[in-house]
Amino acid sequence: MIWNKEMECMSNEDKKRLQSERLVKLVKYVYDNVEFYRKRMDAHGVKPEDIKSIDDITKLPYTTKDDLRDTYPFGLFAADHKDIVRIHASSGTTGKATVVCYTQNDIDAWSECVARCMAMAGVTNDDIIQVAYGYGLFTGGLGAHYGAERLGAMVVPMSTGNSKKLTTMMVDFGATAIACTPSYLLHLSEVLRDEGLLDKIKLKTAICGAEPWTEKMRHEIETRLNISAHDIYGLSEIMGPGVACDCKEHVGLHICDDHFYPEIIDAKTLEPVADGQVGELVFTTLTKEGIPLIRYRTKDLTSITREKCACGRTSPRISRFKGRSDDMLIIRGVNVFPSQVEAALIEVEEVTPHYMMIVDRENNLDTLEIQVEVDTKYYTDEIRGIERLTKKIGQVIQSALGISAKIKLMGPNSLKRSEGKAVHVIDNRKLY
């Protein structure tokens, strides 16, 4: 089902007209309301009146996660505080969160976009959907929840952390849809199999996101559970889940481009690349009021196509992600930067700055091991002392990253030193 035919099947000319109108209005709005943008645009030599159509977007400067960090917490907010009704936050690169906000109109637009995505995946108001993303500062839980409610589905707000309860309710309620991370769904498929519940479930559809996954993994999920699985994309800076999703054709993710205008650029030259070429995905939030972002660099690498899809939608599609243009990792749905680990380890007197992060996937759940070299003068010859140190480092890492890691102490000089750019991550998951 197409949730919003007018927007999702709009002709290219009409879409361009709509995007142009919205961009002109947006640029004036941020220039008038956000000091950061006013200064950035002035420095860049561009005035709101220079922006006359969507094609003029290339005249505008980019925005990055660093800008959000530098203006922490509320510096990029454009709306009046009394109009802001919600805050979400994701982990930042240096321990400080990236904070975003929503007006009521933003929440409505977000719900609309998630509803479109869920409809793309085949969810309707007949469905019972379990939302098994974390509820809270993370956008996943509440984002999927509001979208599913907008669609009129019966929402079961499971949140995360209790697979047993989830599978029991999946059977007892006859849940027909689920929204969660793909790795968690694979894990659930094993729990269901082990409990002999696979032929007792009524699941038909899964809307999976918050972490990169492969086509192979999608087929695996679909086969194991005999369902249709869909990739939903989003990032809290832009909105949360619901920025794009793949339809039944599975030929790329349709972007809600009446709200989020996509560009693909060369991450080095920052020049636009042609359709079909891989580059960094950049978004401009055309309708957002709380914290609009102009040409925000997502660092996600993908390509775009504007050909009409067999499903009938005309909205542009992005391919499955090909990687990141920075070193961000997504572990158990949480954004992790090696620099966070580095900053955390500096606080621990006993260890040297040498570390290695090893990311893997065991039983379909992400694992993180951090190997650290202990400063020679802090070695102890008691196991108790070493365990105490391991625990201490574990706590420091947990509070810095928001996820737990297995800490492995290493002898001096046992971690590989590299000439030039240090390699701090070994990711064995093969996600791209």
Added chain:
Amino acid sequence: MTVNQVSVFIENRQGRLGQVLSVLKENDINILSISLADTAEYGLLRLIVNKPEEAKDVLLNAGFSSLLTEVLIIKVPHKAGSLQSILDIIAKESISIEYMYGLSVETTDASIVMKTNELSKACEILKNSHIDTMTKKEIASL
């Protein structure tokens, strides 16, 4: 009297223990006793050698985290219950034993290497109870 034990932290990696022993061999250091406390992730190698200071330095230079730890080497007569009576004396003074292991040198008595908290107090008690401990000098001569 206490003696210096060489302790080496070894992460579990193939051939690592052999490397430690090679370094000692190359420097003509004699191992009198060895104990390896192992966990899934790493091992703690504890060594009584004839030249502990030198052993520590050559190991450090070879890239191992070696350190010296003061321990007691207590002579235990070859007689049933003799170790028990020594431990009894120590326990009565509320001294806790961190770890211990045997030392084999060809004398009429056996010996055990022991690390306790409050080491000087432990020394004192053993001395007052006329229990023999080995000296640094004795170790160096072996």
